[in-house]
């Protein structure tokens with residue numbers, strides 16, 4: 001049973017189906033991307049512990065695979081105690097949905113380098129925290145993802161705005177914030193790390209570009225010094241070992257020269273990892289499926305420089321049509337995935353463009369050309 005049925009879940013379902021698995025997809029809206037390829041689906045708020053329990057006990061799945069953070073994870077802990085198998089573990093899922101947990105584990109228990117940070121529960125302590133951390137700083141609700149409620153405080157004038165925004169953008173509504181020192185990194189990466197039955201394996205580091213905390217472009221391999229790459233693997237191994245279980249993890253790191261600064265980790269496929277749909281023999285989704293099922297991962301074959309570019313659509317489309325595909329996909333070693341989300345709702349990631357080339361630079365250039373060629377329009381409703 002997949003909890004969350006977005007574009008990442010859809011690819012996980014496809015990989016599980018290829019291995020003969022029966023899949024039940026769950027999300028809060030009907031006809032979500034993963035539901036379209038699953039055997040059955042349920043529409044329910046996964047934050048509603050009682051409803052979640054009912055579906056899980058009715059279906060009695062062999063594996064519960066969370067795809068998003070917004071789940072009543074306390075219930076998963078309870079269900080795991082009753083014998084259900086939560087991927088990678090109910091503890092890891094519950095723990096990582098809270099930025100405070102991850103941050104204190106990484107910095108205080110595991111001794112990893114992070115940005116300086118403080119937590120605040122009200123505006124007074126928030127102002128104090130911003131004062132201590134200094135400007136510029138980054139503000140995020142501890143219960144949030146994908147840039148929701150996140151902002152950069154550059155000047156004292158931004159402080160009130162950042163607080164108000166964080167209080168409206170968190171997953172659980174108003175609540176605690178983390179105030180982080182701004183890291184002036186050279187670049188950031190996701191190190192996709194898979195814990196499987198025979199050990200831990202790493203994908204080539206994924207470089208990416210974010211706008212307002214939301215992924216727009218990613219590429220592989222991120223050019224790194226060998227020292228930084230080794231350190232990144234060491235950090236990824238440490239944090240994923242601490243979390244445990246089988247599956248893929250997205251370990252987000254900031255890099256400055258040879259220095260590696262831990263940012264966060266998610267125990268599931270990562271959006272920046274969509275580049276692996278074209279760059280590897282086993283994508284992050286295939287790796288997740290294999291790891292979950294205890295199937296060996298003898299090697300991850302990297303095909304060479306590759307890039308992904310999100311198609312983020314602004315405006316209100318009810319039946320988005322993708323035109324000019326004969327041109328978009330005319331270049332060799334390119335591909336795309338259309339997520340088939342029912343509507344755009346003002347601003348939404350609807351598809352991803354993929355390319356492989358002789359260099360990362362050229363692969364990125366090709367996905368840009370593909371995006372320029374893509375024609376979007378409203379179809380018949």
Ligand code: AMP
Nearest residue numbers: 115138146147180181182183210213264
């Ligand atoms: P997060 O949701 O924590 O992954 O943050 C989303 C994005 O915001 C990151 O990928 C970075 O691009 C940026 N970001 C987050 N925290 C910091 C920080 N402390 N310093 C600089 N940039 C940050």
